[in-house]
Amino acid sequence: xxxxxxxxxxxxxxxxxxxxxxxxxxxxxxxxxxxxxxxxxxxxxxxxxxxxxxxxxxxxxxxxxxxxxxxxxxxxxxxxxxxxxxxxxxxxxxxxxxxxxxxxxxxxxxxxxxxxxxxxxxxxxx
Numbered sequence: 001x002x003x004x005x006x007x008x009x010x011x012x013x014x015x016x017x018x019x020x021x022x023x024x025x026x027x028x029x030x031x032x033x034x035x036x037x038x039x040x041x042x043x044x045x046x047x048x049x050x051x052x053x054x055x056x057x058x059x060x061x062x063x064x065x066x067x068x069x070x071x072x073x074x075x076x077x078x079x080x081x082x083x084x085x086x087x088x089x090x091x092x093x094x095x096x097x098x099x100x101x102x103x104x105x106x107x108x109x110x111x112x113x114x115x116x117x118x119x120x121x122x123x124x125x126x
Contacts (some may be wrong), residue, residue, distance in 0.1 A: 006121060007099035010036055011089070012107055013079035014054035018121040023057070027110045033057065036107040037064060042114035044121055045103060051093045053079040072096040101125070 012023040012033055015103065019025070023033040030038070033050075040048045050061050051072045056073040078082050078092040094102065101124065103117065 006101045007056035008040045008103040017069045032107040043117045
């Protein structure tokens with residue numbers, strides 16, 4: 001039986017309107033985006049796809065020194081819910097990689113942990 005490729009997706013745009021630079025906000029000493037990447041590195045995902053219109057995030061991803069993490073620079077229009085529909089944004093992000101299962105992981109949810117993700121993956125794949 002073929003093993004399903006599982007990709008965790010993190011999207012983070014540069015220009016948050018309600019809370020500027022939201023992904024870089026600190027929580028327990030780390031930025032929200034760092035916390036989310038750390039959580040996902042402890043999971044059973046094969047790849048972590050980080051999509052953003054912020055090129056600074058590419059350098060942050062490199063700091064983790066993990067082949068699992070792939071950064072995708074997205075056009076600004078796909079990082080803005082006013083000029084693009086949510087379905088178009090999702091379709092754009094999914095166009096960067098091939099995967100059997102996609103786990104959508106929001107950096108604005110720091111209370112989720114790797115055990116929750118692994119449990120969800122286990123239940124989903126049964």
